[in-house]
Amino acid sequence: MKRIDLAARYADSIIMLKEGKIYAKGKPEKVFTERNLSLVYDVEAKIGNHGDKVTITPIAKINH
Secondary structure: OOOHHHHHHHOOOEEEEEOOEEEEEEOHHHHOOHHHHHHHHOEEEEEEEEOOEEEEEEEEEOOO
16 A cells, blocks of 8 residues: 555554565554654654644655
């Protein structure tokens, strides 16, 4: 899924891949962390909650 914000909001379970291998799996609040998003997608993001749903707000692309 290209829209990870939608996946975070609507999925019950997430599998995050990095270079074709499972990097993290579980509930969105466990998988979508600022650290995981940075390491897997090279993005700085703020993670929050809206009710019982995870929200992701992108801040900047990380250049390595």
